[in-house]
Amino acid sequence: MEGCMAINSEGKSGGIALMWKEGVKVDVQNFSNHHIDFLVTFDENDAIWFTGFYGQADPNLRNQSRDMLRRVKRTIKEGWIVGGDFNTIIKNAEKEGGVESRENL
Template identity: 60%
Template sequence: MDDDELFRFTGFYGQIDPSLRKQAWDMLRSVKSKVNEDWFVGGDFNAILNNSEKEGGRRKLKVLMDEFCDTLEELNLSDVKPYDGWFT
């Protein structure tokens, strides 16, 4: 990056099983605790922030979406959706 700035990128694939997502969020917390640079996380979290993001299938439980939102806020991550797909 400009001025020799460093950053860390973590590729992530979240748990498909909703009962195991807390473990995935805890793993991200563990990684974050070791990161001193700016941090980017990309991949598929297998989670959504609201049901308007859902395509097909059953609606997601609000508690699961709230947990995902709280995790992103805690880790200071932002959800970014480019024109051609997802990137969180």
């Protein structure tokens, strides 16, 4: 890999790593314990924004994660991809075991 950036985990949860190969231009724009924002440029006129994301594990703090994504979205003019772990489920039918979640996307 030509380059990499890592955000360490907090205890047993979290952690984000970004790696890219030679020939890919990556400009890290912003980062926190829960995200890395970067612009990937393929040639002079072709770029895309990417956010590597790790959502809050605590359900009471997940709105903070979503608010951060909303703030990032307001600054982006290029196409945007968000990837990572949102620490949530879309429907309770996807969950196996434990207490049923009251929070769905």
